[in-house]
Amino acid sequence: MASGRLKAIDFTRVWSGARGDVRMSPGALALYQEAIENADELSLKRRVHLERYFREFCDNDDYIRRLNDQKFKKEGNFPDGLGGAVAVYTFKAWKWRVYGAVMNVDARRCFVGMVVDPAKKRDKADRQKLKATAKLIAELDEYHL
Amino acid sequence: MTQPILDPKVIEAEENLLIDFHFLLQELMAEKGISQSELAEMAGLSKPRLTQILSSEANPTIKSIARLFYALKEQVCLSRKPLPAEEKPTASGSEKPNEWQWGKGVPPEDRKDEKQLVRMMKDNFASNDNHVPHARVMFIASEVALAPDAPDAVLTPDADAA
Numbered sequence: 001m002a003s004g005r006l007k008a009i010d011f012t013r014v015w016s017g018a019r020g021d022v023r024m025s026p027g028a029l030a031l032y033q034e035a036i037e038n039a040d041e042l043s044l045k046r047r048v049h050l051e052r053y054f055r056e057f058c059d060n061d062d063y064i065r066r067l068n069d070q071k072f073k074k075e076g077n078f079p080d081g082l083g084g085a086v087a088v089y090t091f092k093a094w095k096w097r098v099y100g101a102v103m104n105v106d107a108r109r110c111f112v113g114m115v116v117d118p119a120k121k122r123d124k125a126d127r128q129k130l131k132a133t134a135k136l137i138a139e140l141d142e143y144h145l
Numbered sequence: 146m147t148q149p150i151l152d153p154k155v156i157e158a159e160e161n162l163l164i165d166f167h168f169l170l171q172e173l174m175a176e177k178g179i180s181q182s183e184l185a186e187m188a189g190l191s192k193p194r195l196t197q198i199l200s201s202e203a204n205p206t207i208k209s210i211a212r213l214f215y216a217l218k219e220q221v222c223l224s225r226k227p228l229p230a231e232e233k234p235t236a237s238g239s240e241k242p243n244e245w246q247w248g249k250g251v252p253p254e255d256r257k258d259e260k261q262l263v264r265m266m267k268d269n270f271a272s273n274d275n276h277v278p279h280a281r282v283m284f285i286a287s288e289v290a291l292a293p294d295a296p297d298a299v300l301t302p303d304a305d306a307a
Contacts, residue, residue, distance in 0.1 A: 044153055044157070046201075048164070051166065056168070064175075066167075068171045068174050070167075070196065070199045071201070094202060
């Protein structure tokens with residue numbers, strides 16, 4: 001029976017490797033494209049970094065051995081609004097962040113990006129966005145499997 | 146005054162070498178069970194300075210790199226190899242080398258938004274195997290092998306980032 005919830009499996013896969021995937025919600029995807037697709041130097045640098053990080057995440061089970069906290073970080077557990085908690089992770093490059101969670105999507109390890117912080121002046125994750133991310137993750141069908 | 150180099154392939158090479166350095170250092174720290182705070186102390190750097198060196202905005206000096214590996218009882222060796230041949234433009238000219246293309250490795254069923262995303266990713270961008278313009282230099286730590294799939298990149302002798 002259809003749950004009526006959003007499904008991460010319907011989100012666009014922006015990177016895929018032997019061991020996992022990176023997907024983004026439509027809103028996060030639009031901001032991701034905006035951040036990397038221009039021909040300016042900053043966009044180019046962001047793209048190089050993010051794609052290398054995504055590749056590392058997708059190709060290796062022990063990705064944490066090579067991705068330091070400045071690249072991929074567990075920001076903590078945040079209330080899902082349903083009485084539980086979601087571990088929220090961030091990919092970060094050149095002060096651009098995408099917040100999401102690592103979950104099982106289509107029987108594969110997947111980072112599901114839900115919220116983007118496009119150009120932070122302060123070098124710290126945004127607590128409100130972290131909390132919002134947890135609640136958005138809880139709206140995904142896969143969260144309840 | 147020298148004009149800044151804005152060739153995208155040079156920028157890619159610079160960033161990829163920085164990432165290679167970060168990955169190699171992080172792998173070594175994980176192997177030895179050393180935290181960033183511990184490494185900063187061992188290398189005689191402040192924790193904020195090390196955090197900066199490990200960020201995407203970093204431009205660490207060669208000497209900083211040597212110091213960090215020395216603190217971990219390793220030394221960095223440089224090696225190099227010629228670049229692969231440049232891609233030739235197609236006869237139609239429709240596929241420019243720097244044109245964005247949908248990311249490699251994404252299954253066809255996920256390409257439903259290709260029209261929107263066609264400018265999103267550049268073909269083969271994640272690997273340095275095909276996009277550095279002149280020559281490439283590799284980091285090789287004496288006792289730490291690069292992962293087999295680790296790409297190589299150009300080494301640029303720049304000063305520390307501000």
